[in-house]
Amino acid sequence: MPVVLVTVLTIAELVYLVGLGAWILLEKRSPVATLAWILALVALPYVGFVVFFFLGPRRIRRKRLRHKRARGVVAATTPGAADLKTTTAPVDPREVQLVTLATRAGEPPVDRCEEVTILHDAASTYDAIERAIRSAQHHVHVAYYILDPGKAGTRLRDALVERAKAGVQVRVLVDHVGSSALKRSWVAPLVAAGGRFAHFNAVSFARLRSRIDFRNHRKIVVVDGRVGFTGGINIADEYLEAGVAGVVPWRDTHVMLAGDVVRWLQLTFLEDWHYATGYTPRGSEYFPSPTGRGDHRVQIVASGPDRELEPIQKMYFAAITLASERVWVTTPYFIPDDAILTALTTAALRGVDVRVLVPKKSDSYVVTAAARSYYDALLACGVRVYEYEPTMIHAKTVIVDDVLSAVGTANMDNRSFRLNFEVTAILYGEKHARELAAQFKADLRASREIKVNARKQVPLRWRFAEAGARVLSPLL
Numbered sequence: 001m002p003v004v005l006v007t008v009l010t011i012a013e014l015v016y017l018v019g020l021g022a023w024i025l026l027e028k029r030s031p032v033a034t035l036a037w038i039l040a041l042v043a044l045p046y047v048g049f050v051v052f053f054f055l056g057p058r059r060i061r062r063k064r065l066r067h068k069r070a071r072g073v074v075a076a077t078t079p080g081a082a083d084l085k086t087t088t089a090p091v092d093p094r095e096v097q098l099v100t101l102a103t104r105a106g107e108p109p110v111d112r113c114e115e116v117t118i119l120h121d122a123a124s125t126y127d128a129i130e131r132a133i134r135s136a137q138h139h140v141h142v143a144y145y146i147l148d149p150g151k152a153g154t155r156l157r158d159a160l161v162e163r164a165k166a167g168v169q170v171r172v173l174v175d176h177v178g179s180s181a182l183k184r185s186w187v188a189p190l191v192a193a194g195g196r197f198a199h200f201n202a203v204s205f206a207r208l209r210s211r212i213d214f215r216n217h218r219k220i221v222v223v224d225g226r227v228g229f230t231g232g233i234n235i236a237d238e239y240l241e242a243g244v245a246g247v248v249p250w251r252d253t254h255v256m257l258a259g260d261v262v263r264w265l266q267l268t269f270l271e272d273w274h275y276a277t278g279y280t281p282r283g284s285e286y287f288p289s290p291t292g293r294g295d296h297r298v299q300i301v302a303s304g305p306d307r308e309l310e311p312i313q314k315m316y317f318a319a320i321t322l323a324s325e326r327v328w329v330t331t332p333y334f335i336p337d338d339a340i341l342t343a344l345t346t347a348a349l350r351g352v353d354v355r356v357l358v359p360k361k362s363d364s365y366v367v368t369a370a371a372r373s374y375y376d377a378l379l380a381c382g383v384r385v386y387e388y389e390p391t392m393i394h395a396k397t398v399i400v401d402d403v404l405s406a407v408g409t410a411n412m413d414n415r416s417f418r419l420n421f422e423v424t425a426i427l428y429g430e431k432h433a434r435e436l437a438a439q440f441k442a443d444l445r446a447s448r449e450i451k452v453n454a455r456k457q458v459p460l461r462w463r464f465a466e467a468g469a470r471v472l473s474p475l476l
Contacts, residue, residue, distance in 0.1 A: 095428050101315060108267075110299040111264065113259040113296035115257070116256070116257060118435055118436060118439075119233075119254040120251075121239075121249070121252070122240055123239075129156070132223045134159060137168065139170070139286065140168060141269045143272060143273075144178075144220075145218065145409070146179055146235065146236050147172075152240055157187075158189075169196075169281070171273060171281070172187075173197075174198075176200060179199075198276045200276045201275075215420050216420070216421040217409050218422060218423045220265055220269050225262060225285065225286050226258060230255060230407070231396075250391055250392045252395050253407055255427070259291070259294040261300060268302050296427070296429065296432075297427075298425055300423065301426055303424075306421075313340070319398065321346070324401060326355075326400070327400055328399040328440050329399075330393065330398075331396055334413065335370050344383055345377065356378065356384070358387060359394075370470050374470075379452050386449050390446050396412075397440070399433050399440065400433075403428065404426060408422065410423075410424055
């Protein structure tokens with residue numbers, strides 16, 4: 001190859017690397033992420049550029065803008081959605097700070113709720129959802145990460161078909177990856193009855209239309225704008241397998257809400273529906289006039305790659321730092337970022353009773369290993385760690401003193417805080433905190449506490465496995 005051509009190509013390569021390097025630096029990502037992207041571009045100059053352009057921060061920004069536009073369209077075209085107001089006010093100084101944080105991060109304020117029912121298993125959750133659906137007079141909106149076409153899923157579909165045949169508007173939104181087992185033949189009866197069905201962020205590799213890692217992990221059911229459900233429970237048979245020999249159903253937590261606060265779940269669903277379909281249903285029936293009734297104070301907080309400020313992560317961080325007595329966390333996937341890890345360990349060092357409950361064996365060996373890599377740092381600061389032994393514990397709950405408790409879809413990990421679309425119900429007040437605390441204690445009786453001495457006996461090969469899994473933690 002002529003020397004001149006080599007020189008030209010070398011200069012072009014340097015210009016390419018310097019230009020893209022400057023571009024990445026100006027994105028102002030975390031230092032680790034910035035360095036990783038720059039090294040990827042150096043090692044794989046052209047492939048790296050394609051990956052960065054379609055899967056990197058710029059792609060995140062495009063997705064964020066698209067979902068923000070969906071939020072704006074819903075607010076502008078749906079009667080009552082643009083000027084929803086709160087009907088209650090915080091009563092505890094710490095609650096004031098947390099509510100202010102959420103609202104400044106773009107989330108709705110605390111609102112009234114006539115009824116809050118915490119559901120601790122799938123059987124009671126499915127029964128409650130089915131009763132609500134069968135009472136629907138105008139609409140039923142359903143969004144799930146996993147809607148499996150088994151017995152539980154078919155039962156839900158049949159209840160929706162019955163309502164659709166009765167003239168009720170039925171809309172079902174599922175994540176394209178999480179609900180990949182659904183076939184057109186299974187959905188056909190719902191569509192034939194007049195129901196609407198859509199995939200969120202449908203994966204289309206041919207057109208590079210979507211990022212496969214941006215998933216809708218939310219679980220939402222809204223009936224007539226007055227009754228709503230959210231929490232950790234998907235629609236799948238592994239939650240109901242108690243009758244099968246040797247199989248224990250998953251332990252999970254959900255919440256049913258009735259009253260004014262349901263409008264915020266409705267708004268979240270409609271944003272996602274518009275994002276997926278480009279259509280926003282219109283009518284005042286979707287947002288009934290607030291009654292101002294109810295003694296429960298609830299705040300709906302959503303997060304996702306469309307939210308700049310990561311509201312759920314910041315709410316958890318702030319709540320932990322405000323704790324004076326206890327922080328009890330249940331999560332199936334525990335891969336905390338530096339901020340949450342620091343908040344937990346610092347709270348424990350301050351004398352707060354900090355406990356973390358995770359499954360002994362999750363549905364991912366890599367996630368289990370990554371979670372265990374954090375045990376040593378937690379234990380060294382006085383955090384008590386427990387592993388739930390009977391089965392997979394899939395609940396996502398946080399209890400802070402008697403001030404705040406949370407039931408939602410977000411795990412304590414990077415994916416839930418930054419990549420997935422999530423939603424959480426923040427329940428203020430002593431009643432809900434104590435009820436969830438009672439369930440937490442019951443779960444501890446079926447768990448084994450991890451001790452420092454036990455961690456010292458972990459074989460070296462397993463420590464390497466944990467360390468290796470931890471390296472992958474930002475991707476899990």
